[in-house]
Amino acid sequence: FDKSKTLFALDKARNAITKQDQAVVVEGYFDAIALHAAGITNIVASLGTAFSLDQVRQLSRYTESKQIVLNFDADAAGTNAAQRAIGEIANLAYQGLVQLRVLNLPDGKDADEFLKSAPDATEKYRQLLLNAPLWLDWQIDQLLIGKDLQQADQFQQVAQAMVKLLKQLEDINQLTYYINYCAQILSQGQGKLVSLYIENLQTQLQKPLRAAFKKSPPRLKKPKQQGNQESNLPVGKERILLERAEALLLRIYLHCPDYRQTIIDTLDQRDLLFSLSHHRFLWQQIIELQGIGTQFYTTTPEQLISRLQDRSLQFPREMTQVAHLFHLDETCTEDILRAPMVIQAAAASLEIVALEKHRRYCLEQWQTIDISNDWQRKQYYWQECQDANRRLLELEKIRQVGISELLTM
Known part of the structure; x- marks a missing residue:
């Protein structure tokens, strides 16, 4: 297996990460095991490798605020590992796409050693997590050592x-x-x-x-759309597209166990999330109910839907918004029959909406930056617009192949 794409104990930690809206990354197996045994369960281990973008994407699926705490050993090797990890995801942190913090335990201890150091060590660890400095504060502190x-x-x-x-x-x-x-x-x-x-x-x-x-002042032309790019959607239509695409993925997940792993892998690989609050709520309930290991393979549609419906008393308003997904009509049955194609097209739709928002943001930044003061940033946003336009064309083709009548606006 590829260590750079694997997080030890993620299957045990993801429910706690979602509930606490925070993921903590330690270096080794023993640290993760010790913390879980102490009741601190939002912990994963990076398996001794540099913390990678793939691992960040995995964790980001479970924490809405994207808050990640690096708790590497406080010795020289651990500090270097933290620096390498920050280097891997620095761009995301600089742009505010990840809320990155760094926790160094007192006296150079690792987590396993710290928990054994005093009777109240578990509570002290929780307090240290609350006060962990932002990554940039930590890096500035490192400069002063x-x-x-x-x-x-x-x-x-x-x-x-x-x-x-x-x-x-x-x-x-x-x-x-x-x-x-x-x-x-x-x-x-x-x-x-x-x-x-x-x-x-x-x-x-x-x-x-x-x-x-x-x-060398560059001459940048206003970013243009390429060809007849239908994916340049008004904001209102973006919501309709999201509503249809997210509902398709959730409905297939609920009613077709054979494709559950495909949906999980597709969301992981493309770094996609459910954006609409009622769909995000349902996905979080599914994660909590199925949680650990390979249970999602064995839970029948009837069992999963029944357990979700049992939560109607606890969450009446939210469950009412997604109740229609628990049933299949003739059109939905057709979607199930061609699930692989529908999953790819729905995922492309989610990516189109996310990329459109990114393209609009970059265009706004490009238009507001004075080239005489900051041409490097202006050039960066211009290039981002061009890259987004090319990718949008590719996604639009994927979206329309085979099931265009289902997702065409």
Whole structure:
């Protein structure tokens, strides 16, 4: 098996991850086993490899806020592993697509050792999780380890490393916060110097962009759609498309056990989620009911639907919204008969809607950025629009093949 795509104990942890809206990643088997035994069950292990994008996508399916905590060993090897993991998913973190935090346990202990260190260690671990710093705060703290800011050369090293981190931030509010945060560190408690260091950091962040622009300003044309691209959907139609596509996937999952793994794999591989709240609710109920191991293979449609209907008393409004999916009419029966094609077309529809939103966002950013101040970001969003247009054409073909009459708007 491929370690970079596998998370140890995910089958045991996914219900807790969904309920707590947080996933914790440790390095080794024993850490994960010890934490589960202690009753902290939103824990998975990365099997000793760098935390990969594939693993992030798996965890993201179960936490709505995309909050992931890295709890690697606090020794040099563990710190390096955390740095590598951050490097793998840095772009997602910089864009705010993942809420990444880093937890280092006291005295360099791993999780297994920490739980054995005191009678109240389990409760202390929970508290440390609550207070785990954001990944960027942790990285800034790492820059300060072993450095004496009273020494000019070491001060310069830290300041340059801070600027390198800050350059990656795209959100202006986040950037403003961390410029102030770094300036306070560099001022070493001298309040009068904070404004000076804020100005210095801002100057250093702007200079490379101005220099690059003077050297080779690109000429970018407004991103255009390619060909007759029908996937450029109005927002209202996007919801209708989502409603139909998500309902198809859920109905096939409920009524056709042979294709349940296909649906799970398809969502995983394309990093897709159920976007509409009532469909997302039903999917979470299914996960809770079936949860562990290969139970989804053996649960009959009647058993699964009956268990879901039993929750109507607890969630009357939500279950009423999805009750129609528990029944099959003639059209739905036809969908079941050609399930593989329907699954691919429905997944393509979900991806089209997500990509349309991304394309609109990139176009808005492209239009608002002044090329004379930030041509690199302007070029980035222009390229993102072009890539999105090409992918939308591919997805539209997949969506229409074979079952266009079911999903055509």
